[in-house]
Amino acid sequence: MLRIPFEDLYTALHRAMRQLGLAEDRAAHCARLFAETTRDGVYTHGLNRFPRFSETVRNGSVDVNAEPTKTAGLGAIERWDGHRGVGNLNAHASMERAIALARQNGIGAVALANTNHWMRGGTYGWLAADQGLFAICWTNTLANLPVWGATTPTLGNNPIVIAIPRPGGHVVLDMAMSQFSYGSLSSYSKRGQPLPVDGGFDTAGNLTKDATAIEASQRALPIGYWKGSGLSLVLDMAAAMLSGGLSTHEIPLDPLRESGISQIFIAIDPRSLARAEEINRIADGVLQSLRGATPVDPGKPIRYPGEQTLQLREENMRLGVPVDPEIWRQISDPPRA
Numbered sequence: 001m002l003r004i005p006f007e008d009l010y011t012a013l014h015r016a017m018r019q020l021g022l023a024e025d026r027a028a029h030c031a032r033l034f035a036e037t038t039r040d041g042v043y044t045h046g047l048n049r050f051p052r053f054s055e056t057v058r059n060g061s062v063d064v065n066a067e068p069t070k071t072a073g074l075g076a077i078e079r080w081d082g083h084r085g086v087g088n089l090n091a092h093a094s095m096e097r098a099i100a101l102a103r104q105n106g107i108g109a110v111a112l113a114n115t116n117h118w119m120r121g122g123t124y125g126w127l128a129a130d131q132g133l134f135a136i137c138w139t140n141t142l143a144n145l146p147v148w149g150a151t152t153p154t155l156g157n158n159p160i161v162i163a164i165p166r167p168g169g170h171v172v173l174d175m176a177m178s179q180f181s182y183g184s185l186s187s188y189s190k191r192g193q194p195l196p197v198d199g200g201f202d203t204a205g206n207l208t209k210d211a212t213a214i215e216a217s218q219r220a221l222p223i224g225y226w227k228g229s230g231l232s233l234v235l236d237m238a239a240a241m242l243s244g245g246l247s248t249h250e251i252p253l254d255p256l257r258e259s260g261i262s263q264i265f266i267a268i269d270p271r272s273l274a275r276a277e278e279i280n281r282i283a284d285g286v287l288q289s290l291r292g293a294t295p296v297d298p299g300k301p302i303r304y305p306g307e308q309t310l311q312l313r314e315e316n317m318r319l320g321v322p323v324d325p326e327i328w329r330q331i332s333d334p335p336r337a
Contacts, residue, residue, distance in 0.1 A: 001322040001323065001324065001325070002320075002322070002323050002325050002328055003316075003319055003320030003321065003322055003323075004320050004321050004323050004328065005320055005321070006035060006039055006316070006317055006320075006321055008332075009035045009038060009039075009047070009321050009323065010031055010032060010035040012328075012331045012332045013030075013031035013034050013035055013047070013050070013331065014027055014028055014031040014032075015331075016031070016050070016054070016331045017030050017031045020054060020057045020058075020064060021057070021064045021065075022064045022086070023064075023065070026064070026086065026089060029089060029092070030086055030088060030089055033088045033089075033092065033119065033120075033123060034046055034047065034049075034050060034053075034088070034119065035047075035321075036123070037119060037120040037123060038316075038321050038322075038323070039312075039313055039316050039317065039321050040120075040122075040309050040312055040313050040316075041308070041309060041312035041313070041316065042120045042122065042309075043187070043322065043324075044181065044183030044184055044186070044187055045119045045120040045183060046119075046120065047323050047324065047327055047328070047331075048183070048187075048324055048327060049119060049183070050327065050331065051327060051330070052255070052256065053117075053119075055256050056116065056117075056256060056257070056258075056259070059256060059257065061084070061116065061256070061257050061258070061259040062084060062085070062086055062087070062116050062259070063083060063084050063085055064085070064086060065085075066082070066083035066084060066085030066086075067083070067085055067089075067090075067093075068080045068081060068082045068083065068085065068090050068093055068094065068112065068115070069081055069083070071113075071244075075105060076101050076102070076104075076105035076106075076107050076108050076109060077101075077108075077109040077110075077111070078097065078101070078109070078110050078111070079110075079111050079112075079113070079242075079243060079244060080094060080097070080110055080111070080112045080113070080243075081112075081113055081114050082112050082113065082114045082115030082116070083114060084114055084115065084116060084259050084260060085115065085116065086116065087115055087116035087117045087118045087119060087261075088118055088119045088120075088123065090112060090115045090116070090118075091112070091115070091118035091119075091121075091123070091124055091137075091139075091263060091265070092123070092124065092127065094110040094112045094124075094263065094265045095110070095124040095127050095128060095135065095137065095265045095267065096127070097110050097265075098110045098128075098135075098265040098266060098267040099127075099128055099131060099133055099267045101267070102133055102267040102268055102269040103269055106268070106269055106272035106273070107266070107267070107268050107269070108266070108267045109264065109265065109266045109267075110264075110265045111239070111242040111243035111244075111262075111263075111264055111265075112243055112245075112262065112263045112264070112265065113243035113244050113245025113246070113260075113262050114245055114246075114260050114262075115245075115260075115261055115262075115263060116258075116259055116261065117139075117141075117258060117261070118139055118263065120174070121137065121138075121139065121159045121160075121161045121174050122161055122163075122172050122174030122306075122309070124137050124161060124265060125137065125161040125162065125163030125170075125172045125173075125174060126163065126170065126172055128163055128165070128267050129163040129164065129165040129166075129170035129172060130165075130170070131165075132165050132269075132270070132271070132276075133163075133165060133267045133268060133269050133270070134163060134164060134165060134267070134268040134270060135161065135162070135163040135265070135266065135267050135268070136160070136161070136162050136163075136264075136266040137160070137161050137263065137264060137265045137266065138158060138159060138160040138161065138235050138238075138239060138263065138264055139158065139159055139239065139261055139262070139263040139264075140156045140158050140235065140236040140239045140240065140246075140247060140248050140251070140261055140262050140263075141156030141157055141158055141159075141248065141251070141258065141261060142156060142248065142251045142252065142253055142255065142258045142261075143155060143156060143248050143249060143251070143253060144156060144157055144178075144182060144218065144220065145157050145177060145178050145220055145222060145229075145232060146218075146219050146220075146222075146229075147229050147233070148222060148225060148226040148228075148229035148230075149226075151205070151219060152218075153218050153219075154248070154249065155177070155222075155229060155232040155233060155236065155248060156177070156232060156236055156248040156251075157176040157177045157178040157181060157182070157220065157232070158176070158177045158231075158232045158235045158236055158239075158248075159174065159175065159176045159177070159181075160173075160175060160177075160235060161173065161174045163306075164283060165270070165279075166280060166283045166284075166287075167280060168280075168283075168284065168287075169304075169306065169307060169310055170306055171283070171287075171304050171305055171306050172305055172306035172309065173305040173306070174305070175223070176223075177222055177223055177228050177229075177231060177232035177235070178199075178200075178220040178221065178222060178223065178228075179197070179198070179199045179200070179220065179221045179222070179223055179228075180195060180199040180200075180211070180214075180220065180221075182215070182220070184211075185199065185200075185211040185214055185215055185220070186211070186215070188211035189211040189212040189215060193211075194209040194210065194211075195209040195210075195211055196209070197209065198221060199211065199214055199220065199221055200213075200214035200217065200219050200220040200221045201214065201217055201219040201221070202214070202216070202217055202219075203216060203217045207221070236248045236262075238264060239262035239263055239264050240262045242264060243262040243263070243264070245260065245261070245262035246260045246261065246262055247262070287304055290302055290304060
């Protein structure tokens with residue numbers, strides 16, 4: 001891996017976004033979201049995702065000029081249509097709208113239909129937490145996860161994000177319904193490393209730590225076995241029903257044409273319920289209790305969700321952001337016309 005200064009990464013991505021046809025302000029915003037995701041250590045959904053994003057733009061799955069519009073709403077909840085625009089820009093706008101609704105009503109919710117892959121879901125949890133709000137958001141995906149007891153994919157891995165604001169460091173849970181996202185499986189496969197725990201089944205139906213075998217079988221393991229399978233189902237149903245958009249079984253199976261997905265963004269303003277001092281005291285007490293647990297490995301202290309993100313963010317800003325050399329070459333030295 002190379003290490004590249006953050007601003008150099010952002011500049012290269014900005015230029016690449018402009019070459020894909022994004023208008024200046026949208027190119028700058030989209031590039032920063034990609035760069036910040038990479039900076040925070042979520043490499044599978046940052047720079048490493050850019051080639052796939054580029055292809056979805058080129059094949060028409062993503063409309064770089066489309067912006068979301070409101071289609072319905074009452075009080076604190078609204079429906080929006082993403083018009084198959086850039087996924088992370090649509091998602092960012094939706095969470096911003098949910099935050100605005102929460103400022104007015106204590107809680108705000110946006111159901112977004114007809115959008116595209118949101119890249120790192122945690123981005124929108126951090127967005128709310130940085131403004132002092134709690135957040136819950138999730139998305140459906142193409143069918144890439146077998147329902148429990150089946151061998152063929154009929155569910156999505158449907159990532160969910162839950163964010164807890166805290167002055168000492170936000171707690172941000174960002175997880176898919178599969179034990180390992182397909183981006184993570186691809187990274188392990190590329191490095192030739194085994195997964196730390198079983199992540200799915202091989203073609204013979206055996207649980208395995210072999211990421212390549214899981215990619216071949218398309219039988220990723222749901223978190224919690226049947227529990228993750230059930231959670232994936234209800235997240236898909238809620239997203240599609242509340243947004244009026246597509247559910248997993250209606251989304252194209254080709255990853256390069258995955259489009260028209262449905263998402264939910266919920267923000268909660270705690271100021272309508274209690275003083276900040278009370279909220280922060282509870283959060284600190286919970287994490288202090290967590291720290292008191294005896295670690296299995298004394299060399300690996302207990303962490304809360306999001307803590308490593310803050311550590312990687314500081315390290316990567318100081319040392320440079322790790323990038324895949326081949327992808328970096330493609331965006332930093334684009335072919336001349």
